Amino acid sequence: MTSESTTTALDRTDPEREIAAAAKRNRNWGRWGSDDVRGTMNYLTDDLRAAAAGLVRSGASFSLSQSFDMDGPQKGWRRRTNPIHTMLDTGTDAAAGIQGFPHGLGGADDVVSMPLQCSTQWDGLGHIFDHGVAWNGRPAQEVVTSLGDHVTGIETVANGIAGRGVLLDVGRHLSTDGELADGFAITTEHLLRTIDAQGASSAVRRGDLILVRTGQLTRARRHGWGDYAGGPAPGLSFTTADWLHDSEIAAIATDTWGFEVRPNEFDVAFQPLHQVAIPNIGLFLGEMWDLDALAEDCAHDGIYEFFLTASPIPVTGAVGAPVNPIAVK
Amino acid sequence: MTSESTTTALDRTDPEREIAAAAKRNRNWGRWGSDDVRGTMNYLTDDLRAAAAGLVRSGASFSLSQSFDMDGPQKGWRRRTNPIHTMLDTGTDAAAGIQGFPHGLGGADDVVSMPLQCSTQWDGLGHIFDHGVAWNGRPAQEVVTSLGDHVTGIETVANGIAGRGVLLDVGRHLSTDGELADGFAITTEHLLRTIDAQGASSAVRRGDLILVRTGQLTRARRHGWGDYAGGPAPGLSFTTADWLHDSEIAAIATDTWGFEVRPNEFDVAFQPLHQVAIPNIGLFLGEMWDLDALAEDCAHDGIYEFFLTASPIPVTGAVGAPVNPIAVK
Amino acid sequence: MTSESTTTALDRTDPEREIAAAAKRNRNWGRWGSDDVRGTMNYLTDDLRAAAAGLVRSGASFSLSQSFDMDGPQKGWRRRTNPIHTMLDTGTDAAAGIQGFPHGLGGADDVVSMPLQCSTQWDGLGHIFDHGVAWNGRPAQEVVTSLGDHVTGIETVANGIAGRGVLLDVGRHLSTDGELADGFAITTEHLLRTIDAQGASSAVRRGDLILVRTGQLTRARRHGWGDYAGGPAPGLSFTTADWLHDSEIAAIATDTWGFEVRPNEFDVAFQPLHQVAIPNIGLFLGEMWDLDALAEDCAHDGIYEFFLTASPIPVTGAVGAPVNPIAVK
Amino acid sequence: MTSESTTTALDRTDPEREIAAAAKRNRNWGRWGSDDVRGTMNYLTDDLRAAAAGLVRSGASFSLSQSFDMDGPQKGWRRRTNPIHTMLDTGTDAAAGIQGFPHGLGGADDVVSMPLQCSTQWDGLGHIFDHGVAWNGRPAQEVVTSLGDHVTGIETVANGIAGRGVLLDVGRHLSTDGELADGFAITTEHLLRTIDAQGASSAVRRGDLILVRTGQLTRARRHGWGDYAGGPAPGLSFTTADWLHDSEIAAIATDTWGFEVRPNEFDVAFQPLHQVAIPNIGLFLGEMWDLDALAEDCAHDGIYEFFLTASPIPVTGAVGAPVNPIAVK
Numbered sequence A, B, C, D: 001m002t003s004e005s006t007t008t009a010l011d012r013t014d015p016e017r018e019i020a021a022a023a024k025r026n027r028n029w030g031r032w033g034s035d036d037v038r039g040t041m042n043y044l045t046d047d048l049r050a051a052a053a054g055l056v057r058s059g060a061s062f063s064l065s066q067s068f069d070m071d072g073p074q075k076g077w078r079r080r081t082n083p084i085h086t087m088l089d090t091g092t093d094a095a096a097g098i099q100g101f102p103h104g105l106g107g108a109d110d111v112v113s114m115p116l117q118c119s120t121q122w123d124g125l126g127h128i129f130d131h132g133v134a135w136n137g138r139p140a141q142e143v144v145t146s147l148g149d150h151v152t153g154i155e156t157v158a159n160g161i162a163g164r165g166v167l168l169d170v171g172r173h174l175s176t177d178g179e180l181a182d183g184f185a186i187t188t189e190h191l192l193r194t195i196d197a198q199g200a201s202s203a204v205r206r207g208d209l210i211l212v213r214t215g216q217l218t219r220a221r222r223h224g225w226g227d228y229a230g231g232p233a234p235g236l237s238f239t240t241a242d243w244l245h246d247s248e249i250a251a252i253a254t255d256t257w258g259f260e261v262r263p264n265e266f267d268v269a270f271q272p273l274h275q276v277a278i279p280n281i282g283l284f285l286g287e288m289w290d291l292d293a294l295a296e297d298c299a300h301d302g303i304y305e306f307f308l309t310a311s312p313i314p315v316t317g318a319v320g321a322p323v324n325p326i327a328v329k
Helices: A002-010 A017-024 A040-044 A046-053 A089-097 A171-175 A186-196 A214-221 A238-246 A270-283 A292-301 B002-009 B015-026 B039-043 B048-052 B091-095 B170-173 B186-197 B217-223 B239-245 B272-281 B291-301 C002-009 C015-026 C039-043 C046-055 C091-095 C170-174 C188-198 C216-223 C236-245 C273-282 C292-301 D002-009 D015-026 D039-043 D044-051 D091-095 D169-176 D186-199 D216-223 D238-246 D273-282 D292-301
Strands: A062-063 A084-090 A104-106 A109-115 A121-123 A128-130 A162-168 A209-212 A251-254 A284-287 A305-309 A320-322 A327-328 B059-063 B082-089 B105-107 B109-115 B121-123 B129-131 B162-168 B210-214 B253-255 B284-287 B305-309 B320-322 B326-328 C061-064 C085-087 C105-107 C110-114 C121-123 C129-130 C162-168 C209-212 C251-254 C284-287 C303-308 C321-322 C324-327 D059-061 D085-088 D105-107 D109-115 D122-124 D128-130 D162-168 D209-212 D252-253 D284-287 D305-309 D321-322 D326-327
Touching: A017 A238, A017 A270, A040 A284, A046 A162, A046 A305, A046 B326, A062 A292, A084 B162, A089 A104, A089 B129, A089 D091, A104 B272, A109 B291, A128 A270, A128 B091, A128 D169, A128 D252, A162 A186, A171 A209, A171 A292, A186 A238, A186 D039, A186 D085, A238 A270, A270 A284, A270 B105, A320 B272, A320 C273, B015 B239, B039 B284, B048 B162, B048 B305, B059 B291, B082 C085, B091 B105, B091 C091, B129 B272, B162 B291, B186 B239, B186 B326, B239 B272, B272 B326, B326 C002, C015 C236, C015 C273, C039 C284, C046 C162, C061 C292, C091 C105, C091 D128, C105 D002, C105 D273, C110 C129, C129 C273, C129 D091, C162 C188, C162 C292, C162 D122, C170 C188, C170 C292, C273 C284, C284 D321, C303 D039, D015 D238, D015 D273, D039 D284, D059 D292, D091 D105, D128 D273, D162 D292, D169 D186, D169 D292, D186 D238, D238 D273, D273 D284, D292 D305
Parallel strands: A162 A209, A209 A251, A251 A284, B162 B210, B210 B253, B253 B284, C162 C209, C209 C251, C251 C284, D162 D209, D209 D252, D252 D284
Antiparallel strands: A062 A327, A084 A109, A104 B129, A109 B109, A121 A284, A121 A320, A128 B105, A162 A305, A305 A327, B059 B326, B082 B109, B121 B284, B121 B320, B162 B305, B305 B326, C061 C324, C085 C110, C105 D128, C110 D109, C121 C284, C121 C321, C129 D105, C162 C303, C303 C324, D059 D326, D085 D109, D122 D284, D122 D321, D162 D305, D305 D326
């Protein structure tokens, strides 16, 4: 099996070589034309979306969004803070009768200031570069400047991220308490074992939106965030790059800050799987999703597939964007 | 017909009395219990959501979101600006090799600062008060303080706004060019005539998510925003309050800044229909939605109903929130 | 001595009574007319300012501002973050030749988002209320709404905070290492002993701008901020209220987050000296000033007085504002 | 006279050649060493500062800052907005007794989000580049990245901008109503004629901080801002570059958005004088200062020199920064 053999070969001391090899094996540049801006989202066709709507039975809906507030995981690193929400007008002012509106009208209004990747979010294709090269082989400086991402801004996928969602509850199936330990690297074998344990409804197909639950959010909720943002966490192993490519999924999200295992699997490294997945595979990664309520429901009825709508707020030129994903079963 | 008789009676000089009467007729306080925080969203049940998923045929999806950028309609009034998007890291920096990441990784990251109602959005139930009273009869000062909406914050409906959407393309059916004039007040009769013209797929039922296209956005896109934010626009007449209540819809959105007709229909007034709809009916109002592409498709196939997912970003305590609504046909 | 007797009497269990008594003894309401908005800044007259300019000898200048960046003391408590500085344009973009300006011009531009009291700052008179009452006896709700401070906004003292500065280096004179311990309450006696130790140049007079160095910033700089923002720190004792009033100083600043000693001197309390000083005395308090370089110089030449200009950025309606104070000796 | 002959020769069609020539004539690179970060601020020595303090007579102080609020001149161009000031806590909340503080304490707190050059400000030396080169000959990409200005950030001059200020009220001396017309280019001859008209107190010397009043702000205040930010305005002629260099002033500020005349004096151009002044001369430029009250006083007593303190808020790495300049006469 690819992932096993790759795992065996992984040289912790040479990320450059490992990344280059994985990137070369899995590179999708040109697959959807030289002017493509949607990467693996191309796999998610109208036909697949229509079929996915057919999965809805009870109509129960689940928001997969964490909260957007000051209690979030950000610690200020790289100027990433939690969302700062302030009021422009309040009910207190309205009740005090000082707003100046006619006929008894009162109003409240508000503002938010936040990094676009502070809470539940999609990484856009302009978020990560491989040696100065962005998705589809474009020079990074021609894609993302101080004015934003002129080519693959998140608005380019504003209308399409709705289709078949599949939950892979790795935390539940590979641990006794539903929570993988920090530093646990989820390999392709782990993913396949989880699929096998969950049954037919979790078969992964082209165009799917895959959700991987590690259980780390469950733990963070219980213990507090600590040094969560960037600190140790379970996550996907670098060695899943081939599966991410070969499975032809449209997107994949986890319940952790950084998608891949932390610390990373090389001695000196920072998010090496991102470097293969985003600029080379053209894959959309979701981070900090809250999969717990959905996971409870899936464990209860044994059905791990659903209709998932996860359309980001289309901030023009954004390299990532907040989303409130809705799974309907 | 209710709206006609009400229209006849509307006294332009006495908004206080008209609003009080409409509020009394249509007040839903206590309807879903004294601790309710979801208002008309209670109409949208799992059963209705499941049935709505059955409307999907082709799988074609439409984003109903306007862009989130500096080209938006805001003019600074009441400190409402357009979204300010800035970069924390860029592709230019990555290409210059100055980011300090290992193994050739480069990254881009970004931040946004924006009023929560700057572009496509839902008004939350804490957005408007009637004589210092919020939804379900609560004192405004006990609901929304400087810390936000403690009771009906937008996060309380984070998981539920997905169901049957119906487009009422009033612009198309009541004008020759698809665009209602600024100041045009859409009455209940206009809505009913549009439903009649569109046919069976646009019958309005309990729990529906109604989208009213005026065509004003089409015009703004052609001519520029001008003094759009708060300026003259077509929109719902104050006299539709009874229909909004009696139809038992879950929510309603338009393609304009302020949902209701501007200037308002009283001599001295500011958004009187909001004062009835939000704190009294408990109705969710959407504003600045982009309905044009969807409207084209509906006009083409004659089908005006679809599966609509429109879940706001759950900024904790927000009185309104951005949303990227996705209609799937 | 007032402070000693007051200290003796301080009942840790009854802040309400102690605060009420101190407020009554030291209340300046009406002293400068019923419409006054400048409080103790009235003491700082043109004559005193002219005399202060005469203190300048060498022309050496000292910035008393801490840095404004993400390395600051804020931890997110009460939504107070460190300043978030982002670029609108960069040199990297300019060098890449992608900015589109003519004739070889390139530019960089930037934005900041920050609490007005995140770093070196003045508290405005609208910052603190005593039982719902603001400076000069005004109801708090008539002074500061969601739109800001309509009466005593920091812009009302934009032009006047320049005059005789006096450094009281309590840290140096009351400790062996120049740093008071966290929780050390500086009493009036401590202030007087410091003045006595420093000599004639530090005599405190009407209209002066007093700077109290505790040495806590020196320690924070060495050890990191820890839980600094709101955590334990040396600072003025509640019992200095009478001296603050009787000395007729125009303003007073420290090198700590919260001016007064932390934890506060009552069993259950939050910044009780603020409650007397700002709304009752009408006194301007400065926080998080960097007094170390100035203190070195004063210790060297034995002269503790100087010309101090400390004019806040006049954000209209602000209840506090950043300042870069400049001392010239 | 230099400016006259230069003016004669100015070729409107060839900004590249004119700028290159002016830059070469006036370039100060290396003048203060290869590692210099303070440019012309080096001219302002302690001795000069001490002498300037001796100019103070009456002690009258003038704030030269415009307001920082939504009524400012910014229109959103290049994402430059006016300051957005929001409250974290209010007096209304305090009066309603809902803040949760002990012993009757109430508080108000606030936040600002603003471009650093939205109102009264200094341009830092990293603000403008000449063909990708920053002050002192450094490559722009090594100076200002997405993380800010690593070399010449405004904090490098946080402690020094205090010295002799001289007002040149060109508006008063070269027009009948005190206001130069938009598009009026102030030449060196105009500056010299103003100095001559004003008398001995306005002689310009090495290390001075020069303030040039055009009167445009006076007009904007009367008529509203219109398209002020970047629109037509009086200002310094490109041909003053040599005087700016030869006079050895430390800094110069005007009461306009862009310092130099708008439209600029070449057929296709954008702020060509900036391109010479900042990266080549190393000169600090101030913009949007309010000189009106000071100008009134100077006209009244005939004294145009004063002690000026104008220290920017030291946002680390900023390429410009807000300032509340204080002139004391």
